[in-house]
Amino acid sequence: MSQENTHIEEQQLSKGLQNRHVQLIAIGGTIGTGLFMGAGNSIHFAGPGILAVYAIIGAMMFIMMRAMGEMLYQDPSQPTFIAYMTKYLGNRVGFFARWSYWLTMIFFGMAELTAIGKYVQFWFPSMPEWLIQIIFLVALTGVNLIAVALFGEMEFWFSMIKVIAILALIVTGLMMAFGHFQTPVGTVSFGNVFNHFSLVPNGWGNFINSFQMVMFAFVGMEFIGMTVAETKDPRKILPKAINQIPFRVLFFYLGALFVIMTIYPWKQIPAHQSPFVMVFELVGLKGAAAIINFVVLTAAASSFNSILFSTSRNFYSLAKESRAKFLQPFTKLSSRGLPAKALLFSSLISVSSAVISSIPAINDAFVFVTSAATDLFLMIYIMILWAYWEYRKSSSYMPNGFLLKAPKFFVPLAVIFFVFVYVTLFFNDSSVVPAIGATVWLVVFGIVSYFQPKKAVSEE
Template identity: 70%
Template sequence: MSETKESHQPQQHGLKNRHVQLIAIGGTIGTGLFMGAGNSIHFAGPSILLVYLIIGFFMFVMMRAIGELLYADPTQHTFITFITKYMGNRAGFFARWSYWLTIVFMGMAELTAVAKYIQFWLPDLPSWLIQVVILLLLTCVNLVTVALYGETEFWFAMIKIVAILALIVTGIIMALTGFKTTVGDVAFSNVWHHFSLFPNGVGNFINAFQMVMFAFVGMEFIGMTTAETENPRAVLPKAINQIPWRILFFYLGALFIIMTIYPWQKIPANQSPFVMVFQLAGIKWAAALVNFVVLTSAASALNSVLFSASRNFYALAYQSKASFIKPFRKMSHAKLPVRAILFTSLMVAFSAIISLIPTITNAFSFVTSASTDLFLMIYVLILIAYMRYRQSNDYMSDGFLVIAPKVLVPMAIVFFVFVFITLFFNPESRVPALGSTIWLIVFGLIAMRQPKTISLAK
């Protein structure tokens, strides 16, 4: 086991409890729900509720493990440092570089999406220009104060919450008043009418797991915000313990109402069910409304990427002996990792360059998809690191403990491995899965050439 006690400069404690609580909600509601729910319902029918429930459960187990680690040591800027501490520098090297690059690619994808959503209203505006302007704005938000980042995320999350609440309330009123639409009667019974656990076969039901899984990616970002609150050990348990209720209400509630209004057998795979449902409710500008919501959702994700990736890169600078990365250890007078934020923004800005070169767009899509698959590997590593932590002298028996860890944590590891294996059985996800496997092998070999332990800079 390597000793990785760090002496990072204290970060700015600018986030308040209300910021973290709303960021936690926003982090559990991704663009995938607004745009991809139709595809997942098409695959699994009403059983999609079970898929969301199972994945939500294991994501909660992982979040409790991350929560226990951060509760024991809330000074860490990122949970990735625990992989180095409890699994050694080689596993840590693979995790910290893979995770940072994965988040950067995620940011590039979100920036591309933001430009696409803005072009819904301004089709003649070049994508690269939109991306540059949006990136500059959000970089400035991250450079001012942590509190401004928290306030921005607070309102981004509020928009998503209001949109889902509006959907749920609209659906309930339509069902209780016997509302009729062009596709049939609105009724709660639409959900279980002609119910089948595998309406489109076992294979499509299993494929739904990988589709839904990536709607949850990024939930772990909440762990990085707690270190920058005034009282991390008070805020962290509240934020994490409310995750199951948020999943039940916002994901399962929204999907249940969608299938109440729009019979699940008729929901097309390639359209946003939110747009269709609001249109059926008589809102003619539904497409513009949902476009605004997904725009703020993508902007929120990008904002979180700049926050999370910069903290990861700052921590990475402390765990690397490479001379080129040492300048990124510096904090500003406002206790912000300014250089790490600027470098992360510069990396994400390559998305604007890519948008100008059509020949590499497909390659970019491949890399983005492959890097997203790496999240599953990181999740497995952090759970293994958690198990090592429980066996170490650092274990805090009176801390924020995982429930039944000896059973649930190994189950979560097996589950994430299962989801990764399913990627190879879907033609659309097979090539990216091969790409992430190649990354695992090649970068794993590079990691094996690193020293087993490191002594971190003071």
């Protein structure tokens, strides 16, 4: 298949996303269930120093996103950012990245389906978890099959719910602080953050370990690289979506965590309870737990919806870059300009989560695999930066494009940081085994990838 033909076919992907869709999806992509359910644990672990951890990781992710954004701006026709790895690093690295990212997202989708089942059981405890998962799977697959615009509309409102919940927390907390609201643990005050402030209250070991906890709250931010390709004016929308990342991190993560520690002295925040539930219960909101459960349900559904979108585009791209005959049917687009067969295949694989969740022995293994898949994201981010480095040296480099400033400083800095986070995984009891699993995958599948052809089908 010639490169020209490949380009023409990829241009046929539906361009149904609007600017408002992408902007809200970009915001929603930085807000996961980890903030709503895991903020108490991260604060308990690192104290007010968690603000610095979120800020540092947010900055490193912004560097990675700007690097990816520069390549997307130069060639927005690619259906997925993984395609740039094949283009600038060769088919062997691209093969590793394509399969690794697709499998990683499949495992994440299965994990989100499992979470959806548990959240729905909050209201319907007798309803089988596997049935809940299948209902949501069918519904969200249908949304993705109808049109890109419908996917964008649903993601718009999913993201809006998360944004409203955080805005409500911040506004409520500020009103309580300025009104000197009394809680069972004292007065709501900004002094609760700054009094006895310590960057490392639980020691440097816990502070460093908190990086891997927080790092995975940002996983999925790269999804904006999928949605921009399916807009009508990607070069106009892309810079806005990426340049607003620092403000979103500052407001939605640092703002929410700061307000939580303003309401509760950080030493008294329980590790395994959602601070969002605590705050809304303090102001007398009945059913606060049910409301936050609804928010995290929509967050999980939003994540799975995005994963279906992502895996279908990745599998479509994977099939186009492959010589395998059994993958060729997945290179076809539907009459709506959607990779329908790739979507249905990814959806079919996700059905296995309904089986896994009902078998405890397999479920334990599934937790391990999902954790190891999470670690693979660090490898993907490093490969994005590597591809960007090669892009800057290639003939495709666009000197008047959406440029990352001072790449010779920031790109190595971000790579060193991601390597640092990966190394820390081996010094934490809860992450060392998945880290070993991810490393085994890197070595074994790296060897398999080495024996792939040097050139992809689209390069011939």
